Amino acid sequence: MNILEPMIFFAVLGLAAGVLLALASKIFYVKTDERIEKISSALPGINCGACGFSGCEGYACAIVNDGAGLDLCKTGGAAALDEISKVMGVEAAGAVPEKAIVRCKGDCNAARTKYTFAGVGSCAAAEIYYGGFKKCTSGCLGLGDCIKVCPHGAISIKDGIAVVNEAKCVGCGLCVRECPNGLITLRKVTNRVDYTCMSTDSAKQTIAACENGCIGCRQCERACPEHAVKVVNNHAEVDHSLCTSCGKCLEKCKRNVISIRN
Numbered sequence: 001m002n003i004l005e006p007m008i009f010f011a012v013l014g015l016a017a018g019v020l021l022a023l024a025s026k027i028f029y030v031k032t033d034e035r036i037e038k039i040s041s042a043l044p045g046i047n048c049g050a051c052g053f054s055g056c057e058g059y060a061c062a063i064v065n066d067g068a069g070l071d072l073c074k075t076g077g078a079a080a081l082d083e084i085s086k087v088m089g090v091e092a093a094g095a096v097p098e099k100a101i102v103r104c105k106g107d108c109n110a111a112r113t114k115y116t117f118a119g120v121g122s123c124a125a126a127e128i129y130y131g132g133f134k135k136c137t138s139g140c141l142g143l144g145d146c147i148k149v150c151p152h153g154a155i156s157i158k159d160g161i162a163v164v165n166e167a168k169c170v171g172c173g174l175c176v177r178e179c180p181n182g183l184i185t186l187r188k189v190t191n192r193v194d195y196t197c198m199s200t201d202s203a204k205q206t207i208a209a210c211e212n213g214c215i216g217c218r219q220c221e222r223a224c225p226e227h228a229v230k231v232v233n234n235h236a237e238v239d240h241s242l243c244t245s246c247g248k249c250l251e252k253c254k255r256n257v258i259s260i261r262n
Contacts, residue, residue: 035087036060042083044075048151050172063088074098074171074186075151098171098186100154100164104140105196105212105256107159111139112209127180135209138199140183146175192245193228193238197257200233214257220249229258 039060047055051072053062062068063084070084077097085091117126117133123145131137140161147155147162154168155175162175162184176184183198195214199206203215214235221229221236228242229249236249236257250258 033064035064038087039063039084042076042080042087043073044080046075046151048075048172048174050074050174074173077170096188096190098188099166099169100171100173100175100184101187101194101196102140102146102162102164102184103194103196103198104138104161104183106134106136106139106210107161107212109159110211110213110256111136111160124180132181136199136201136206136213138181138183138197138201139210139213140181145178145180146184149174149178188240191238191240191243192261193240193243193247193249194259194261195229195236195238195257196259197235197255199235202234206234212256214255217254219252219254220258223248223252 040057043056043060045056051059053059059073063070070088071081073080112135113133114135115133119125121143123141123143126132126141126143132141134141142157142160142162144157152168152170154165155162171186173186176186197214199213206213206215216231216234218231221231226242226244228239230237245260247260250260
């Protein structure tokens with residue numbers, strides 16, 4: 001009897017706890033919108049955070065519950081957008097894919113250095129010391145902070161600067177946020193003409209710092225028949241809404257700053 005009584009007691013206690021848990025699950029049950037699960041399945045599932053949310057499930061919840069944009073997943077691209085649009089019952093907009101571009105051509109052959117950096121192999125760390133070891137404080141330091149955050153291995157260092165492999169790049173934008181000098185941006189694949197210098201230095205300073213640096217001569221600006229090229233903060237910029245890819249700006253550039261893609 002001494003053994004039987006506690007066994008009965010705990011059996012009754014366990015049964016009562018089970019009944020209470022079953023009742024609680026019914027009373028406090030929160031119905032989950034099935035669209036969230038479907039959208040989560042349509043997303044790549046790498047939880048990169050490039051969309052601005054905690055992960056793929058967080059983004060799915062934001063779409064369903066808060067009306068977040070359907071095209072924020074750059075990694076998933078057009079395929080994810082199409083599936084999400086079907087789940088939400090709207091027509092998918094024709095999103096143009098984007099790729100990352102490094103707006104610097106100051107490689108080892110063109111850029112000059114002011115000291116030898118032997119610290120932590122990080123662009124952010126090197127930038128703390130007098131704006132980096134290159135004479136151009138706006139240039140790529142080539143220590144690979146962007147490489148570390150790229151989930152697809154689309155970035156490599158070539159001759160001292162970061163280079164993007166467009167075939168691997170999905171346009172997630174993680175590298176854009178990581179670059180301490182703000183040299184990496186996303187551009188639509190339909191934009192053929194690019195400027196590849198972000199230096200804000202004067203022409204004299206740029207000539208002393210880099211052979212491929214923009215000196216703001218405005219030759220490209222004057223050559224453009226559509227007024228798509230403007231010199232802003234001592235470097236050329238292209239307004240792709242006006243650019244027709246005629247290439248006249250490229251013909252006039254003597255500093256290897258403007259490039260045109262086939």
